[in-house]
Structures are given as structure tokens and as C-alpha cells.
Amino acid sequence: xxxxxxxxxxxxxxxxxxxxxxxxxxxxxxxxxxxxxxxxxxxxxxxxxxxxxxxxxxxxxxxxxxxxxxxxxxxxxxxxxxxxxxxxxxxxxxxxxxxxxxxxxxxxxxxxxxxxxxxxxxxxxxxxxxxxxxxxxxxxxxxxxxxxxxxxxxxxxxxxxxxxxxxxxxxxxxxxxxxxxxxxxxxxxxxxxxxxxxxxxxxxxxxxxxxxxxxxxxxxxxxxxxxxxxxxxxxxxxx
Amino acid sequence: xxxxxxxxxxxxxxxxxxxxxxxxxxxxxxxxxxxxxxxxxxxxxxxxxxxxxxxxxxxxxxxxxxxxxxxxxxxxxxxxxxxxxxxxxxxxxxxxxxxxxxxxxxxxxxxxxxxxxxxxxxxxxxxxxxxxxxxxxxxxxxxxxxxxxxxxxxxxxxxxxxxxxxxxxxxxxxxxxxxxxxxxxxxxxxxxxxxxxxxxxxxxxxxxxxxxxxxxxxxxxxxxxxxxxxxxxxxxxxxxxxxxxxxxxxxxxxxxxxxxxxxxxxxxxxxxxxxxxxxxxxxxxxxxxxxxxxxxxxxxxxxxxxxxxxxxxxxxxxxxxxxxxxxxxxxxxxxxxxxxxxxxxxxxx
Numbered sequence: 001x002x003x004x005x006x007x008x009x010x011x012x013x014x015x016x017x018x019x020x021x022x023x024x025x026x027x028x029x030x031x032x033x034x035x036x037x038x039x040x041x042x043x044x045x046x047x048x049x050x051x052x053x054x055x056x057x058x059x060x061x062x063x064x065x066x067x068x069x070x071x072x073x074x075x076x077x078x079x080x081x082x083x084x085x086x087x088x089x090x091x092x093x094x095x096x097x098x099x100x101x102x103x104x105x106x107x108x109x110x111x112x113x114x115x116x117x118x119x120x121x122x123x124x125x126x127x128x129x130x131x132x133x134x135x136x137x138x139x140x141x142x143x144x145x146x147x148x149x150x151x152x153x154x155x156x157x158x159x160x161x162x163x164x165x166x167x168x169x170x171x172x173x174x175x176x177x178x179x180x181x182x183x184x185x186x187x188x189x190x191x192x193x194x195x196x197x198x199x200x201x202x203x204x205x206x207x208x209x210x211x212x213x214x215x216x217x218x219x220x221x222x223x224x225x226x227x228x229x230x231x232x233x234x235x236x237x238x239x
Numbered sequence: 240x241x242x243x244x245x246x247x248x249x250x251x252x253x254x255x256x257x258x259x260x261x262x263x264x265x266x267x268x269x270x271x272x273x274x275x276x277x278x279x280x281x282x283x284x285x286x287x288x289x290x291x292x293x294x295x296x297x298x299x300x301x302x303x304x305x306x307x308x309x310x311x312x313x314x315x316x317x318x319x320x321x322x323x324x325x326x327x328x329x330x331x332x333x334x335x336x337x338x339x340x341x342x343x344x345x346x347x348x349x350x351x352x353x354x355x356x357x358x359x360x361x362x363x364x365x366x367x368x369x370x371x372x373x374x375x376x377x378x379x380x381x382x383x384x385x386x387x388x389x390x391x392x393x394x395x396x397x398x399x400x401x402x403x404x405x406x407x408x409x410x411x412x413x414x415x416x417x418x419x420x421x422x423x424x425x426x427x428x429x430x431x432x433x434x435x436x437x438x439x440x441x442x443x444x445x446x447x448x449x450x451x452x453x454x455x456x457x458x459x460x461x462x463x464x465x466x467x468x469x470x471x472x473x474x475x476x477x478x479x480x481x482x483x484x485x486x487x488x489x490x491x492x493x494x495x496x497x498x499x500x501x502x503x504x505x506x507x508x509x510x511x512x513x514x515x516x517x518x519x520x521x522x523x524x525x526x527x528x529x530x531x532x533x534x535x536x537x538x539x540x541x542x543x544x545x546x547x548x549x550x551x552x553x554x555x556x557x558x559x560x561x562x563x564x565x566x567x568x569x570x571x572x573x574x575x576x577x578x579x580x581x582x583x584x585x586x587x588x
Contacts, residue, residue, distance in 0.1 A: 009278040010470055016286075017473075021320060033314035041321035048324050052469060055462035073467070074558065076474030081285060083316040083477060089293045090300055092310040098303035099310075102491065108528075171314035172483060172518065173526045 005073040007063075011056040013080055018049025020087050029087070031231045032094040034170040094232040095174045097153035097191035100163040104211025106175030109135045116140040126150040126164035127177040127234050133201060133216035141201035148179065148218065149196045149226060152189045155209065160189050162197055162218070166234040174233060180206055183219040194229070198222040308488040315480035315518075323472055330373035331464035333381065335457055342383045350384040354432035357387035358425055361394030371395045372555040373468045379560075385444055390432030393572065396520040396546040397424035406542065409524035413535060415587055416542075423543045423583040427576050434571065445561030471558055479517035479551025486515055505537040506584075510577045513545035520546035536584025543583075544576040 005013065024030040025042035034042070086092065107130050116122060122144060124132070129148050132141055150162040153176070161178040165171075183199060197220055204217040289296070300309060346353040361371075375392035379385055396402065398421050410416040498508045509527075518526055523545045527538040548569045557565035 005278045005282070005470070009282045010466060012279060012282060014466065014469065021317070024317065030317060033310065033317045038318065038321065041325070042317070045321035045324040048328065048465075049469065052462055052465045055458070056466050059459050059462065073470040074474065076478070076554075076558070077470040079474045079477040080470065081282075083313060083480075084286075085289050085296075086309055086313050087317075089289060090297060090309060092300075092306055092313055095307065095310055096303075098307050099488075102307075170318035172311045172318065172487060174314075 004075060005077055007056060007060040010073050010077070011053045011060065013077070014049050014056060015053035016084055017080060018046045018051075018053060020046075020084055021049060022046035024087060028230055029091060031233070032092070032171065035167055035233075036231060038170075094228075095165045095171050096151060097163070099174065100151075100153035100161065100165065100176040100178065101155045102210065103176055105130075105178045105208045105213040105215055106166060107131060107134060107177055107213055107215075113140075119144060121145040121147065123147050125234055126162060126179055127166055129218065130177050130179050130216050133179075133218075134205065134214045138201045138203060138216075143200070145198055145221070146201060146218070147196055147198040149194065149229070150179070151228075151232075152191055152193045152195060153178070154189065154191055158206065158209070159217075160185060161215070162195060164234045165232070171233070177234070178208065178215045180215050180217045181220050181223075182217050183221065184223070185220050186223050194226050195223050196226045198224075304488060308484045311487045312480050312484035315483050316476060319476055319480070320473070323476060324469065326371070327373060327465055327468040327472065330377045330468060331461050333374065333377045335461045335464060337381070342378065342381050346383060346387055350386045350436050351433065353384055353387035354390045354436065355429050357383070358390040358394040358428040358432065361391050361396075361428065362398045362400070362421075362425075372552065372559050373472060376559045379444070384436075385439065385441075386432040386436035389435050389568070390428045393431055393547045394425055394428035397428070397543065402520050402524070402546070406524040409528035413588075416535065416539065419539050419583050419587040420542050422587070423539060423576075423579050424546070426583070427543060427547065427572065427579050430575055430579070431568075431572055434575075435568075443561070443564045443567065445564065472555055475551055475554040475558060478554055479549070482550050483516050483518065486512075499533045499537070502534065502537075505533050506540045506577065506581055509533055509537045509541040510544040510573065510580070513541045514549045514573065516545070517549040517551040518545060534584075535588040536581060539584050539588065540577055540580035543580045544573060547576055548573045 021042055024033075025039055025046055030039060030042055107127070110131050113132060113136050118140075122141070124146060126148050129141070129146065132138060148162065150164040152160055153163045154160045159180045159182055161180055163176045163178050165174040165176050167174050181197065182202065182204065189195075197218060199218045199220040199222070202217045202219045206215045206217070207213070208215050300306065346356055371392050374395070375388045378388040378391065403417055403421060406420055407414060407417045499505050513523070516523075516526070523542060527541045533541075553565055553569045556568065560568075
């Protein structure tokens with residue numbers, strides 16, 4: 001490729017990049033890719049990029065005719081148009097059942113388990129239910145209704161899973177925590193459907209076919225479809 | 240298959256339309272202007288074409304593999320961009336507002352002493368690896384001995400407080416991982432600095448050129464540096480993100496398990512994986528923690544090599560210091576990083 005970006009084109013690209021980052025930061029779009037905590041930095045970066053675009057355009061405009069042109073950008077800069085297209089035109093969805101089926105469960109033993117109310121219905125994250133079921137022998141989970149929310153993933157052979165992806169840093173290292181479904185499982189489950197499962201603890205377990213990690217079961221009593229949550233990832237429980 | 244499909248929108252910039260072929264755009268204002276397509280016009284055309292064909296493009300990208308690939312690609316870019324921008328601001332500020340004499344005074348005169356001091360300075364300044372390359376370039380331009388600047392380049396992303404905290408959080412049951420990471424990374428950084436001082440040749444290190452800003456105002460110089468570094472490092476960040484997305488979305492995880500059982504192979508494999516994945520050093524501890532099949536020593540190699548050598552860094556180093564430099568520096572760092580990690584792991588882990 002022979003054509004390099006000149007000053008004005010660089011200003012335009014910087015502005016588009018900054019505006020896109022600001023757009024992602026101001027809406028919930030960024031929650032598909034990064035943790036909520038990155039938002040202030042995203043907004044700051046977007047503002048700096050827009051400022052750099054404005055400054056570039058300003059100095060380009062004031063450049064006296066005949067003065068030496070500033071450096072043209074290297075050709076690799078053209079690649080910066082790709083994330084623009086990806087974010088503006090496609091806006092890829094959060095990691096879903098495909099990643100869940102191809103990645104082993106990320107359940108590890110947490111440092112400790114905070115106290116739970118002694119009785120009554122429980123509302124837990126997928127990761128917390130799995131960790132308590134596998135590493136705490138389901139101590140506080142027995143004989144009480146439990147509800148967990150996640151999306152459906154299936155690998156075709158085993159029971160369907162209810163999955164929540166947990167992020168350590170960003171979606172690039174998102175890993176699933178899986179809970180297998182048994183009991184009154186709806187006959188038709190579309191992958192990536194968000195469900196709130198109400199059920200009871202069962203000591204039954206299985207192994208993840210990908211990495212051999214433990215996957216606990218939940219005995220489903222009721223499964224109701226729910227809209228996808230604002231933040232699709234589990235940031236609190238880094239299993 | 241993933242990268243080719245996803246880069247569909249970029250085919251227009253990738254293949255020049257007829258008529259744009261010809262010599263490089265000359266720096267003179269008049270030469271060759273009529274024979275080149277105006278880049279602004281080309282950029283507008285590319286954007287408009289992409290908007291026009293967004294329906295078919297979306298359809299082509301609807302496959303789950305592609306969706307997953309794009310999500311990881313966008314995630315890496317969005318996650319790294321703020322750190323890159325902050326690093327570029329710091330780098331531009333150093334280049335424009337800090338007088339060269341400051342660094343000459345702050346670092347010991349003898350390069351042999353300046354290397355460990357610069358390496359240890361990496362532990363104080365929080366910086367991403369994307370940022371450390373332009374910062375090191377600015378240090379060299381400001382007259383710091385290249386050996387010391389390189390020690391800083393290697394140590395800053397590996398042992399800064401944010402990264403060490405992340406490592407402690409990622410390995411709650413193994414606090415010795417934090418110590419091992421600090422020790423091994425600092426050793427490699429200083430060893431590479433001293434190695435460069437003994438063996439490095441000045442002609443290998445293409446001094447980053449920025450002298451064109453002399454005679455312009457400080458504001459113009461500052462924003463010019465910001466613009467240049469964002470365009471440059473950003474392009475390479477996109478390459479790294481594409482590589483990471485391809486490996487994450489296309490390579491089956493099952494392959495990893497079969498490698499982990501062999502000690503030597505697992506250390507080498509994770510070191511190579513660190514090079515390929517190009518994950519930011521703020522994030523890599525958590526990825527290493529999730530590779531539970533592998534030994535702690537193998538994961539230490541991942542944490543030591545990753546912030547110092549990876550695809551994205553190699554491309555950025557080649558862009559900042561020249562290809563001849565990067566071709567020698569990166570493999571040497573890799574070998575040293577793997578060796579020191581294995582030794583440190585044998586002693587500490």
C-alpha cells in the first residue's frame with residue numbers, strides 16, 4: 001500500500017477513534033468487553049483522542065503554506081480503522097455459549113465463604129453457587145430454594161449448562177463457570193438464552209469435557225427466561 | 240479463516256485502487272501529489288463503503304467463531320487503548336517538557352550502574368507495556384544510555400506496583416509467585432541492559448527521530464508526539480489484538496492439557512504462548528492463574544516473558560527502534576527470560 005495518512009486524515013481517524021471510545025464508555029457498550037471499572041479511563045482516553053484530533057487539525061490549519069508537512073503516519077495506522085468498523089458497525093455481542101463450550105470451567109477454590117442467611121430462599125451468582133457446591137460441600141445450600149441467573153450453553157452430548165462468564169481483566173480472558181441442569185429442565189433450550197433457574201442443591205457432579213474441571217448440578221424446579229443483564233459478566237466472583 | 244473474514248472491511252485500504260501505485264509520497268509538498276489518491280478521500284471512501292455494505296458484512300460475521308473472535312479482538316483493543324493513551328501522554332510529556340539534563344542527573348554516570356537503577360525505577364512508575372516502548376524511546380532521545388533505557392523498557396511493565404498487586408490477587412495461595420516474578424523480571428531486565436552495554440552496537444539502535452519538532456511551539460510538539468505515537472502504537476496494538484483473538488477463539492483449549500504434563504515442554508510452551516497472546520501485563524497474572532494444569536514454574540515463565548517479549552511488543556520495538564534491533568533484542572530476551580524463570584522457579588517455587 002502506497003498511500004499514507006496525511007495530517008488531515010490522521011486528525012479524522014483520531015477523532016473517529018476518540019468518538020467511538022467515548023460512545024462505548026458513555027453507553028453500556030463497554031460492558032460487553034471490559035470491566036465497569038475501566039469506564040473513567042475509557043472516557044479520559046476518548047477525550048484525549050478527540051483533543052489530539054482537534055490539536056492536529058488546528059496546527060494543520062495554521063501551518064503556513066509551503067511549510068514542511070508533518071510526518072505522515074506509518075501504513076500500519078490504517079489498521080486502526082478495523083476496531084472502528086468492529087465497534088460501530090458490528091458491535092460484537094458479549095462472550096456467549098460458543099466460548100463457554102470451548103473453554104473449560106474456571107472454578108477454583110476461593111479464600112473463604114461469607115456467611116449466608118440461615119434459612120429461606122437464596123439468590124446466588126452462578127459462580128458462587130458452583131464454588132459453594134464444589135468446595136464447601138453445599139453446606140449452606142441444602143434444603144432451600146436457590147435461584148441463579150445465567151445463559152444456556154450446550155455441547156450436544158451432556159446435560160445443558162447454565163453459564164456465567166467471569167472476567168479477570170477484559171473479555172479476552174473471560175472464562176466460564178458452569179452449572180449443569182437436571183430435574184425439570186425445559187425440553188427446548190436455545191443457546192445464549194438468559195434464564196433464571198429456581199431449584200435445589202444436589203450433590204451430583206460432572207467433569208468438564210474440556211479441562212476436567214468440576215461442574216456441580218442444580219435440580220431445576222422452575223426456569224423462566226429473563227432479559228440479559230446490563231453487565232453480562234460476573235466480576236464479583238472471580239472463581 | 241477468522242482473520243481473513245473479519246478483515247473484509249479493510250480490503251479497500253489493503254489493496255490500492257488503480258492509479259495510486261508509484262513512488263513513495265515525497266516529503267516535499269508538490270512532488271507526486273497529483274499521482275496519489277488523497278488519503279483523506281480514501282479514508283472517507285473506505286468508511287462510506289463499509290457503511291453501505293454493513294448488511295452483508297454483518298451476515299458474514301454472524302458465525303459463532305467470528306462473533307467470539309471479534310469480541311476478543313474488540314476487548315483487547317478497548318482494554319489496552321486507555322493505557323496506551325496514558326502512556327503516550329507520559330511519553331510525550333517526557334519528550335517535550337522534561338529537559339534532557341534531568342535524566343543525565345537522575346541516573347548514575349556509569350552505564351553499568353545506571354542499568355540497575357533504571358531497572359528498579361520500573362518498579363515505581365506504573366506503566367503498561369504498550370506505553371513503556373515509547374517512553375524508552377523518549378529516554379534514548381533525551382540522552383539516557385541505551386542500556387539503561389532498555390532495562391527500564393523491560394522492567395517497567397513487569398514489576399510495577401499494579402502488576403505485582405494483580406499477581407498477588409491472582410495467586411492468593413502462593414504469595415511466593417509475587418516475589419519470584421519481581422526477582423526474575425528484575426534479573427532479566429538488568430542482564431539485558433548489561434548485555435546490550437557489552438555487545439550492543441550503536442548502529443543497530445535506530446535512534447527514534449523526533450527532531451523535526453525543534454523550532455515549533457511546545458504545544459505543537461506535544462500534540463505532534465501524541466498523534467504520532469497513537470497512530471503508530473495503535474496500529475501495532477490492532478495486530479496484537481488480532482493475533483490474540485485468533486489464538487483465543489480458534490485454538491482448542493484441549494491441546495493445552497496434553498502439553499502441561501511435561502516439565503520442560505510446559506515451560507517452553509507457556510513462554511511461547513505468552514509471546515503469541517500479547518496480553519497486557521496488568522492482565523496476564525489472571526490468565527496464568529487460570530492455566531491450572533501447568534506448574535507454577537511454567538506459569539512464572541509466562542509472567543516473566545509476556546511483558547518483555549510478545550508479538551505486539553516486537554512490532555512496536557521494531558517500529559520505535561528499528562527492525563535490526565528488534566530481531567536481535569527480542570530473541571535474546573526470550574532465551575534469558577525462559578532460563579531465569581526456570582532457575583528462579585527451581586529456587587523459590
